[in-house]
Amino acid sequence: MVSVDLLDVASLLTDEERDIQRTVRSFLADRVAPHVPGWYEAGTFPTELVPELGKLGLLGMHLTGYGCAGTNATSYGLACLELEAVDSGLRSFVSVQGSLAMFALWRYGSEEQKSRWLPLMAAGEAVGCFGLTEPDHGSDPSGMRTVARRTSSGWVLSGSKMWITNGGLASVAIVWARTEDGVRGFVVPRETPGFSTRDIHGKLSLRASVTSELVFEDCELPLSAQLPSASGLRAPLSCLSEARFGIIFGALGAARTCLETALEYAKTREQFGKPIAGFQLTQQKLVDMAVAYNKGLLLAVHLGRLKDAGKLQPEQVSFGKLDNVRVALAIAREARTILGANGVTLEYPVLRHANNLESVLTYEGTSEIHTLVLGEKLTGLPAYR
Incomplete structure (x- = not known):
């Protein structure tokens, strides 16, 4: 398969980050991806996967102590990218477990609360x-x-x-x-x-x-x-920032899968005597999607580096969540047009990803709210109050 990483963003990663990404991708390809269409159609979540996710170190992986893996933020983001490349629901499970529930305990809980719950949650023995x-x-x-x-x-x-x-x-x-x-x-x-x-x-x-x-x-x-160190809305909102960070990477996983699927399909689907990938309009769609994906990937890695340096600001998280999700949704919709009628079936993942991304666009802050967060940053005037 031709790489859609046109800018060689992978070269910006450390060996450890690349190894983590490859490990997660390989596990998901073997254990999860073949079953996702069935789970989606049935409307079920595979609870039997939870201990396996824990064993792989994906639950609360960017937290330290209490059985957590203690990776850097960029590695966590890359794991989210690979999870959402398979399905947004799977990444949502990991995000809620690690970046909302576990992070809230880790950041604001008592030692008794942390010791009781975090090891169980990291191992996938408690949700x-x-x-x-x-x-x-x-x-x-x-x-x-x-x-x-x-x-x-x-x-x-x-x-x-x-x-x-x-x-x-x-x-x-x-x-x-x-x-x-x-x-x-x-x-x-x-x-x-x-x-x-x-x-x-x-x-x-x-x-x-x-x-x-x-x-x-x-x-x-x-x-x-009671969480002893949590006071006011700042506490839950800080947890939401943790989850939004994972979405910045995760949405691009869905986008990558849609782009790769459309590219491979276009190279094999023939109309008017040749593969549709050889037509100018199809190539324009593929190029536009690839350029948007690569820019989003650069943004995600940049924000990951800021977070690892302790410099990431909430407005920057809003920037990443706002743009990468809407870019991913646009890619999913455009990829569907290349697949034609085949794109609306579960045989291909693109419309499933597009449907999922409609929820991702809304949760952890709607696109409107993130737009107004950035508007306040630029103008100093809070339009949503």
């Missing part, structure tokens, strides 16, 4: 979810209605969260609620009385992923359930 979005409050989490009331013995949690990846699988939920002292985070194990989940069905996107509603009905928690 986590992250409860921030609510039915009526997505882009504006400051309006959340879930509340935690202080009692003499602990907390009582009431409310609901919506569109929560991994919710129905989770052994533990990291839940954000309004208290008398502002927004706080809580560790809610699955078996807690009053805590239940309802999976969301009928999805046309991210079908090979579990998406759920979390319901808290006078859910009693001990004092030790």
